[in-house]
Amino acid sequence: MKSFAQILCKPILIAVIAWAALFASGIEQPEMRVGPTASVGPRVLEDQTEKVVIRDYKEAWQGLSNALAENRTDLLDADFVGIAKEKLINTIREQQKLGIQTRYTERSHDVKLVFYSPEGLSIQLLDTVEYDVQITDHEKAQAVQHLRTRYVAVLTPTEVRWKVRIFQGAPE
Amino acid sequence: MKRGFLLVTLALLTTGALRLAANEVGMMHPPKTIVAGTGFSIPTSGDGEAALYIVGPAQVIRRNIKLGETVTFAASDLVNAGHYSVSIVSGSFSQSADMDVLSAPQAASISLLAKPSRLPVDRPQGISGVAYVFDTFRNLILQNVPVEFQLSVLSGAPSTQTVETKNGVAWIRMNSGAKAGIAQLQAHVESVSEKRVLQEVPSEPCRLKMTAQGAGEKIKLQTDPLRDCSGNAVPDGTVVTFTETYPEGIATVDVPLKRGIAQTEMPAHPGAVISVATGVVLGNEIHWGGAR
Numbered sequence: 001m002k003s004f005a006q007i008l009c010k011p012i013l014i015a016v017i018a019w020a021a022l023f024a025s026g027i028e029q030p031e032m033r034v035g036p037t038a039s040v041g042p043r044v045l046e047d048q049t050e051k052v053v054i055r056d057y058k059e060a061w062q063g064l065s066n067a068l069a070e071n072r073t074d075l076l077d078a079d080f081v082g083i084a085k086e087k088l089i090n091t092i093r094e095q096q097k098l099g100i101q102t103r104y105t106e107r108s109h110d111v112k113l114v115f116y117s118p119e120g121l122s123i124q125l126l127d128t129v130e131y132d133v134q135i136t137d138h139e140k141a142q143a144v145q146h147l148r149t150r151y152v153a154v155l156t157p158t159e160v161r162w163k164v165r166i167f168q169g170a171p172e
Numbered sequence: 173m174k175r176g177f178l179l180v181t182l183a184l185l186t187t188g189a190l191r192l193a194a195n196e197v198g199m200m201h202p203p204k205t206i207v208a209g210t211g212f213s214i215p216t217s218g219d220g221e222a223a224l225y226i227v228g229p230a231q232v233i234r235r236n237i238k239l240g241e242t243v244t245f246a247a248s249d250l251v252n253a254g255h256y257s258v259s260i261v262s263g264s265f266s267q268s269a270d271m272d273v274l275s276a277p278q279a280a281s282i283s284l285l286a287k288p289s290r291l292p293v294d295r296p297q298g299i300s301g302v303a304y305v306f307d308t309f310r311n312l313i314l315q316n317v318p319v320e321f322q323l324s325v326l327s328g329a330p331s332t333q334t335v336e337t338k339n340g341v342a343w344i345r346m347n348s349g350a351k352a353g354i355a356q357l358q359a360h361v362e363s364v365s366e367k368r369v370l371q372e373v374p375s376e377p378c379r380l381k382m383t384a385q386g387a388g389e390k391i392k393l394q395t396d397p398l399r400d401c402s403g404n405a406v407p408d409g410t411v412v413t414f415t416e417t418y419p420e421g422i423a424t425v426d427v428p429l430k431r432g433i434a435q436t437e438m439p440a441h442p443g444a445v446i447s448v449a450t451g452v453v454l455g456n457e458i459h460w461g462g463a464r
Contacts, residue, residue: 117302119302124339145257149270169256
């Protein structure tokens with residue numbers, strides 16, 4: 001004969017796991033809003049191009065987050081080139097020297113594509129992004145801060161995907 | 173009424189207590205914005221040791237500090253534009269703020285894309301130029317700055333357009349010149365400039381005319397010198413196609429231009445019609461053995 005507590009225990013456990021899963025999936029899937037692209041120019045932006053650029057930009061944030069959290073420069077190769085990559089590599093090297101790691105957890109993106117160059121070799125977007133940054137110093141979690149700012153990103157096409165060439169935070 | 177008063181009092185007391193606690197441990201007041209490559213300081217209050225972190229994707233700084241002192245940073249300490257999290261941590265206490273580092277206003281370099289590298293003369297809006305403007309620390313300058321684009325050719329006056337950057341980028345479209353040759357597209361911002369070389373080549377021939385001369389059982393065919401509508405000689409190697417249609421069949425010969433003209437020989441079939449063409453340009457027709 002099961003006690004009342006035993007009967008209640010299983011559904012509560014399932015509910016807790018379900019909530020945890022829901023919460024975790026919420027963390028992994030930041031909300032991504034994309035503004036209207038009708039006025040992007042001077043080159044006409046095809047739907048397919050827009051989708052691929054947004055997909056690659058989103059993946060670039062994941063790459064950045066993993067690279068800075070694990071202090072691994074190789075994780076930037078897939079998504080970054082040029083100045084953006086060089087600056088991120090320098091940050092990771094500085095983190096390694098100081099013994100710190102930073103974890104960027106995106107909460108939401110509000111992306112607006114603003115410029116598609118006439119020859120199709122660069123595309124610029126503005127992203128109002130909300131994220132948490134957690135600082136870990138010698139394996140010890142030190143501080144977590146919620147931030148909201150605007151990023152200016154310029155992506156350029158490479159062999160198989162668009163990569164971030166300029167990545168810069170700016171006041172809203 | 174009594175309950176409301178109690179709640180307000182409690183809230184005020186809690187806020188005060190928290191402020192007092194924070195003051196005991198430490199407070200900091202970083203500037204809201206600074207310009208990249210300029211020195212700045214962060215005053216702190218409280219007692220004891222703490223760690224100060226300035227963290228962003230573009231740069232990271234950590235300092236051991238004494239609370240109550242002002243932490244100073246040299247001009248070379250923070251040079252990458254971006255949004256930074258500023259935190260002090262002392263034991264179990266931490267306080268965070270945020271700070272923006274703006275790009276320096278003076279341009280130091282331009283990233284210029286000019287396309288295409290080779291194009292025909294007299295092509296309206298045929299050249300595009302895109303300029304991204306950076307400061308000395310390779311931060312994109314997001315404040316609007318005027319960029320002067322200048323297209324210069326070997327002969328003739330250069331054409332100039334000035335465009336303000338928006339979010340760090342300026343772009344133009346320009347017509348190619350009338351004369352074939354090397355052209356330069358330059359972008360200037362203040363004393364900084366960047367140039368790209370373009371090759372302007374003759375356009376399609378303006379007029380294609382051939383003449384025919386009998387030589388026994390052959391016809392000698394030769395074009396006039398080929399020029400585009402601006403008078404530029406069409407380059408040697410451009411293929412000209414001669415086609416002879418006669419009652420028994422059709423014959424075609426492709427001839428590259430040599431010294432501006434194309435020449436060939438074809439069989440002389442009485443009643444044949446000979447035509448000439450190059451690219452999208454069709455020339456004259458010759459009726460052999462009948463009226464020309």
